[in-house]
Amino acid sequence: MRKILLISTALLMVASAGFAQTQQPTATQETPAVATPDTKNPAAPVEGKNSFTESQARSRLEKAGYSNVTNLQLDDQGVWRASAMKDSKPVQVALDYQGNIVTK
Secondary structure, X not given: OHHHHHHHHHHHHHHHHHHHHOOOOOHHHHOOOOOOOOOOOOOOOOOOOOOOOHHHHHHHHHHOOOXXXXXXXXXXXXXXXXXXXXXXXXXXXXXXXXXXXXXX
């Protein structure tokens, strides 16, 4: 009787481990905290607590080729938004907490 109980418990543990491995990853597991140069989150700009200071946000935008960055403000969704120039054209630009830069 004890042997049957041990075997049943072992089978139950193996079955639950198999189910745990087939779970879908969450959004935070799929999306890095900071964008890499070769990838960009397709859902950008992503809402979230932004740790960039205003000067860091401005610097990131300028390093990405934006000039005349004006009206830089952090919105209530944690996204830095500004007006800027890119390739001599005016654009609205957003920088999220992952470092993704998106223009409109």
